[in-house]
Each structure stands twice: as structure tokens, then as C-alpha cells.
Amino acid sequence: MSVEPLQAADPVPYGQLVPVTVHFDDLDALGMLHNSRYPLLVERAWAEYWHGFGFGFDGDWAAAGDMCNVIKEMRVSYERPVTSAGRFAAHLWVERLGRTGLTYGFRICDADGTGTYAHGHRVLVRVDAGTLRPTPWSDRARAIAADLLKPETAGAAADAA
Structure with a gap:
């Protein structure tokens, strides 16, 4: 896998830091990262994370398996602007893992996990490629996602089991 796992000394106590790069052309006329680029950086970080486990999409939705999913909701809060190109990170974690749905949290932060810019x-929702109706995540995807559960979420899931 291309993404290094967190170590005990890392500044984030849960989830995964994935490096992201802000390019000069991502900045707007005011020299700040354009608001639409924050979700794009998160999307690319998640794609890299899952790709590291062999998940991907090559144009065939029927063969895409767990990568055949749709967005039901997205929320972004902007804390402070990114004002330069360079290396940053996406801090990724899972907040809720359901049978067909998955809620993940994210932060765009400094490369070392400090200094939040947006969260x-x-x-x-995982969907069947033929019907576009919700369908369960595979056991393999569930196991990978479960490793990213935020601690208080993981405890609540264990209590509910």
C-alpha cells in the first residue's frame, strides 16, 4: 500500500493521514485554495487510500464492486484558508459503517496533521451497478473501513452489537 500507516507518535490519534498537494492553479484570484478544491483533495486522498488496498474503477461499473457508490450527503466547514501551493494532508476516518452506507469524516490539514483548514x-451509499439500488458493502471493504473507525464510534458500534 502506498499510504504509510499511522504510528503511535503521530499527531492524529485515529484514522489515516494521506498526503495531498495543492498546486498553483488550485488557488483562486485572491491566492487562496478555491472552495471547490477542498472536497476534490479529499476525494483524491480517499481514492489513493482505497487504491492501496486494490480497489479501483476502470470504467466497468459491473466489475467495480464496492467502488460503485454514490454520495448521499456532503458537508464542508472552512476554518482558515490555504494560501499557498505545497504539501498538505487529508486526515481521513470513518464515523459510521452501516450495511449499505458509510459516513466518513475528513480534515484538510498541514502535512503533519496539525493546523486544520477545513473539515x-x-x-x-454502495449501489448495485445494474439496479442502482443500495446493496451491502463486501466483507473485505467493511474490514478495511472498520480499521478507520473513530474510537468513540467504534465503542458505540461494539455496544450496539
């Missing part, structure tokens, strides 16, 4: 969550 939010996104709700995904």
Missing part, C-alpha cells in the same frame, strides 16, 4: 463529512 467535514460525507455519506456514501
Whole structure:
């Protein structure tokens, strides 16, 4: 996998830091990262994370498996602007793992996990490629996602089981 796992000394106590790059052309006329680029950076970080486990999409929705999913909801709160190109990180974690749905949290932060620029969550629903109706996540995807559960979420899930 291309994404390095967190170590005990890392500044984030849960989830995964994935490096992201802000390019000069991502900045708006005021020299700030354009608001639409924050979700794009998160999307690219998640794609890299899952790709590291062999998940991907090559144009065939029927073969895409767990990558065949749709966004039900997305929320982004902007804390402070990114005002330069360079290396940053997306801090990724799972807040809720359901049978067909998945809510993940994210932060765009400094490369070392400090200094939050934006944060939010996104709700995904796994769908069947033929019917576009909700369908369960595979056991493999569930196991990978479960490793990213935020600690208080993981405890609540264990209590509910």
C-alpha cells in the first residue's frame, strides 16, 4: 500500500493521514485554495487510500464492486484558508459503517496533521451497478473501513452489537 500507516507518535490519534498537494492553479484570484478544491483533495486522498488496498474503477461499473457508490450527503466547514501551493494532508476516518452506507469524516490539514483548514463529512451509499439500488458493502471493504473507525464510534458500534 502506498499510504504509510499511522504510528503511535503521530499527531492524529485515529484514522489515516494521506498526503495531498495543492498546486498553483488550485488557488483562486485572491491566492487562496478555491472552495471547490477542498472536497476534490479529499476525494483524491480517499481514492489513493482505497487504491492501496486494490480497489479501483476502470470504467466497468459491473466489475467495480464496492467502488460503485454514490454520495448521499456532503458537508464542508472552512476554518482558515490555504494560501499557498505545497504539501498538505487529508486526515481521513470513518464515523459510521452501516450495511449499505458509510459516513466518513475528513480534515484538510498541514502535512503533519496539525493546523486544520477545513473539515467535514460525507455519506456514501454502495449501489448495485445494474439496479442502482443500495446493496451491502463486501466483507473485505467493511474490514478495511472498520480499521478507520473513530474510537468513540467504534465503542458505540461494539455496544450496539
